[in-house]
Amino acid sequence: DIQMTQSPSYLSASVGDRVTITCRASQSIGSHLNWYQQKSRKAPKLLIYAASSLQSGVPSSFSGSGSGTDFTLTISSLQPEDLATYYCQQSYSTPLTFGGGTRVEI
Amino acid sequence: QVHLQESGPGLVKPSETLSLNCTVSDFSITNGHYWAWIRQPPGKGLEWIGCIHHGVSPYYTPSFGGRVTISMDTSKNQFSLKLSSVTAADTAIYYCAKLPMLRGPRAWFDPWGPGALIIVSS
Numbered sequence: 001d002i003q004m005t006q007s008p009s010y011l012s013a014s015v016g017d018r019v020t021i022t023c024r025a026s027q028s029i030g031s032h033l034n035w036y037q038q039k040s041r042k043a044p045k046l047l048i049y050a051a052s053s054l055q056s057g058v059p060s061s062f063s064g065s066g067s068g069t070d071f072t073l074t075i076s077s078l079q080p081e082d083l084a085t086y087y088c089q090q091s092y093s094t095p096l097t098f099g100g101g102t103r104v105e106i
Numbered sequence: 107q108v109h110l111q112e113s114g115p116g117l118v119k120p121s122e123t124l125s126l127n128c129t130v131s132d133f134s135i136t137n138g139h140y141w142a143w144i145r146q147p148p149g150k151g152l153e154w155i156g157c158i159h160h161g162v163s164p165y166y167t168p169s170f171g172g173r174v175t176i177s178m179d180t181s182k183n184q185f186s187l188k189l190s191s192v193t194a195a196d197t198a199i200y201y202c203a204k205l206p207m208l209r210g211p212r213a214w215f216d217p218w219g220p221g222a223l224i225i226v227s228s
Contacts, residue, residue: 001169034214036152043201044152046216055216087152091212095167096154 002026002090006099013106019075021102023088028068032092035064035073038101039084047086048073080106108133110202110219118196118226124189128202128219135183136160140205142215143176143187145198153198157211158185165211192226199223 003026013019023033031051036044046055048064051071061076075082083106088099114126128141135141142157156166156176164176175188189196200222203215 032212036215043218043221044215045218046214049206049214049216089152089214091209091214094165094211095169096212098152098154100151 001095002029002093002097004088004090004097004099006086006088006102008102009100010103011105013078013104015078015080015106017078019078019082019104021073021086021088021104023066023071023073023099025069025071025090025092029090029092031067032090033064033066033071034089034091035062036087036089037082037084038087044087075104078104078106082106108204108217110204110217112200112202112219112222114200114222114224116222116224118192118224119228120193120226121191124187124192124196124224124226126187126200126202126222126224127184128186129182129184130204131183133204135178135185136180138207140209140211140213141178141185142203142205142211144201144203144215144218146201146221147195147198155187155189155200157205159211194226197224197226 033051035048038044052064085101085103109131140157140159143155158164158176173190178185203218205213
């Protein structure tokens with residue numbers, strides 16, 4: 001199985017800050033990396049697919065980059081509604097696996 | 107717009123079989139997409155259970171050791187999850203989700219159902 005490791009597991013930032021979350025795969029996965037946002041007591045929501053493609057309806061303040069084993073999710077200007085836990089997920093091979101999550105507090 | 111809704115018993119006794127349905131609205135489950143189950147233990151991360159496509163054998167996560175069965179009922183536009191021999195470790199929120207067209211089982215999940223909390227306890 002491909003292991004996905006996110007860092008940090010928790011971060012605290014201020015409104016307007018630029019925030020970066022990192023996801024590392026245990027082997028090369030090309031661009032088969034997706035990002036989700038999960039707000040409290042809600043289902044996860046797709047933000048970014050294929051490493052850098054913004055899902056329809058997601059604010060342009062979110063962006064993704066990377067390939068191979070190292071990926072980043074960036075929030076260019078943190079807003080109060082961005083309070084959530086963020087997960088990466090690899091779609092290179094089954095079993096599909098997720099990172100452990102990054103909790104973002106404001 | 108496609109809508110997914112999980113339904114299940116809420117409480118299951120240890121050693122019994124957990125059964126969940128995902129009802130899909132405004133979209134046919136035979137329309138070429140894969141459909142998935144994912145779970146999240148309270149306060150923990152996400153775990154992919156498996157997925158199914160109409161007319162194709164399902165994919166399962168090996169770590170469940172053969173306890174999982176995913177099936178489709180096209181007459182009800184539903185797909186289902188059965189997890190046998192449950193223990194307290196299977197207590198989780200269970201989500202169903204849709205995968206995109208033409209990507210096979212190796213893809214992203216969108217959208218998700220709201221989730222169903224299943225507690226395993228006697």
